[in-house]
Structure formats: C-alpha cells, structure tokens
Amino acid sequence: MYCVKCGVELDDSLEKCPLCETPVMKIRDGEKVNTVYNYEYPVININLYELKIKKVKKAVFLSFFTISVISMLEVFFQNIIVYGELKWGYYAIPSIMIFDLFLFVLLNSHTMRQNLFFIFTGLTVYFLILDYGNKNFSWSLKMGIPIVGTYCFIGFIFSFVWDKHKSDKIKIMNFFLFFVGIFLLILEFIISNKFSWSIWASIPLFVLNVMLRYTYKAYKDEFKKRLHL
Template sequence: MSYCVNCGVELEATIKKCPLCETPVMNPNEMVKEKEHSPFPEKLGQVEGIKRKDIGILLSSVFVCVAVSCSLLNYFVFPGNRWSLLVVGFCGLMWTMTVPPVVVPKLRMRISTLVNCLMVCIYLLLIGFFADSFEWIWHLGLPITMTVCILIEIFLTVGKHKRTFLVLGSTFFAEVAILCVVIELLVQRYRGLPLHIHWSSIVLTVCVILDITLLTMLSRKRIRNEIQRRFHF
C-alpha cells in the first residue's frame, strides 16, 4: 500500500495520482495491473435540475387549492356572504404576479408590470364592491396603484439603458421621494385637508441628499472608477 508523499493520504493500488492533491503515484515496489478496476466510479452522476414548468405547476396547485377550499367553506359552512370571492381574487392576483415570470423567463418586465397593475386595480374594485364604498378606491387606491406602476415602468426603462449601480440608486431614491409626496397629498385631498407636505418632507430631504451624493459620484470619473473597483459595481 502506498502513501502520498505530499499529503500523506493512503492510496489505492490502482490509482495513478493522489485524489486530493493530484500528485503522481510512482512506487516501483507495487506494479499496477491493467485489468484491475479503479475504486472510483467511471461515470459521473448528475442530479436533474428542477424545471420552471414544475415550479409553475406547484404554485398553480397551491393557489387553486386555496381558492377551491375557501369557496367550499363559504358555500357549505359559512354561507353568510360571498367572502370567498376575495380569496379567489387574491389567489388570481398572486398567480398573475408569480407564475408567468417563472414559467416564461423571457417575459418582458414592463408588460408584466402593466398586467399586474391592471389586476391590482380589478382586485381593489372587488374590495370596494364588498365594502359597498368606492370613494376611497377612486381617491386613494387607484391613484396610488397607478403611481407605483408608472414609477416601476420608469425604473425598468432606466435600468434597461443604464445598468450602473449609481444610476439605478439615484433613480430609486428619487422615485421613493416622489411616491411618499404623492401618497401624503392624496391622503390630505381625501380627508379634505389643505395640500402641503409634512412627514414626506423628511423622506424627500433624505432622498435628495442621497441623490446629490450619487450624482456627484457619477459625475466624477475617478471617484466612480474607485467605487466600482472596490465594491465591484
């Protein structure tokens, strides 16, 4: 029996190099027979990877089971009102947001965002139907949803042309500030208060500082290159 001169591992008589450090085995006292088989398997096994279609089927099964179960409970056990329609609508909304991007990897994010925005608007209208009140939907729900959709579309458009971290970061912080200001103004309008920014001014100030910092880094080539070199952006 031979031992590796480099790492000291005990070696099989049939191998020609150490399996750990790949040091060649040269022991004249032991002649390797050609007919002897190697102690290691000749074929390398490979675990089959999971397919996107399988993930889509799994998610679809979960959403369908939840929708059907709640519908049966609503019909046989709790028949007071049609609350299960809210659960069914939520399952449909989650299916639209999760399954198509997983099953179709080449699906355009901007198209998916528009479809998701439409589904959210429909679900809000469904909630308003059960709540018997559409006022908050017209003044808060739909405007905020449309604002978020527009901001996401802008971010995706910027990311398609400018994929640097500094550009995406400055765009993100600017959109966060815009969203907070819009939400506060919409709430004040819904409550009949004078339109002025209060808590959103704090978010706006922080985002402006961060944006100025990122834009300064972006405009100075040496600083930008140093940041990219150190942080691999």
C-alpha cells in the same frame, strides 16, 4: 498532411480521406481553401441551464396554481354550505388569485414594462372587487388605484432608465432614490391631499442622490476598482 476529422495521414494528391471521406483542406498560393463540411448532426448552441431553469419555474408555478385552485374551490363550497353565500370567501378567493398573479410575474422572464402592466391590471381588479364587498366603491377609486397607478407609472419611466444605464449600478441607484422620493410625495398627497412627512422623507433621498452623483463622478475609477461597479 493529416485528416482534420479522424487524424489519418494523407497523401498530398488525395481529395478525400480514404477512411471517413472528409474533404481534404489544401493550401493553394499561401491561402486556405474554404471547404464546407457536411456533418451528420448540425452544431446548435443551446443553453441547457436556462432551459432547465425555465422548466423548474414552470413546474413550480403549475404546482402552486393547482394548490390555489383546490383552495379556492374549498373556500367556495365551505362558504356555500355553511352560510349559503360567499362571506369571508368573497375576500379570500381574490387574494389567492392575486397571489398567483404575483407568482406568475416573479417566475416568468417578462420585461419590466410587461410586469408592471400585469401588476397594475391585477391590483386594479383586486381593489375593485374588495371595495365592492360593501356594495359601493369608496377607498379603491380614491386611494388604492391611484397609488397603484402612480407606482406603475414611475416604474414604467424607471424601466427606460434601467434599459439605458443597467450596466452602471451607481447611476441606477441614483435614479432609484430620486423616483422613491417622488413616489413618497405623490403617495402622501393621494392619501391626505397635503405634504408633511413625505417632505422630510424625500429630502434626505434627494440630498443623498446629489451627493452620490457628484462623488461618483469625482471618484469613478476608485469606485470601480474598490466596489467592482
């Protein structure tokens, strides 16, 4: 019999290893006695690669955010010094801020629904600021915000489909094509209150959706074997 920790040969009568004092695992009546071993350091499974990636993403975001703050200050003071007020800087500063928002969404591991909330909130505020540049609201309330709201609402529904079928890439593609077709129809209706080009753009997507669905059902095993889906 040998010590399970240091490998020293042991007598059958020993309870502990004389070298490292590790309890001896003995067999009684054909079963192993479960012994709890106290280690100096606990064994913890840590994904070092994931931690490193998070650290890199944080560093990238902080770097761009710092550059953005400096750029916004430069634009602000340049407009104040040259014009005495915000001219083109009124549009440039919010644009830099919305860039930071999209970078934040891209580099952080939030859920799809959380990202959609950030995008909807950020773009809504952004459109209102830009539209109010001429002291009234025109296109933001009629087109900009409804389009963003439609996109985020459809994305919100799609997120549940993604959670349920994310292992089935063909099914995800089917739903994606269907939702893109729906979005195009709503998009044209918001812009022009009618349906024309969106119908011709959506019908091929719906047809491809149906064809892909039934083809995949008929040749599911072949798809998985050939395309590794």
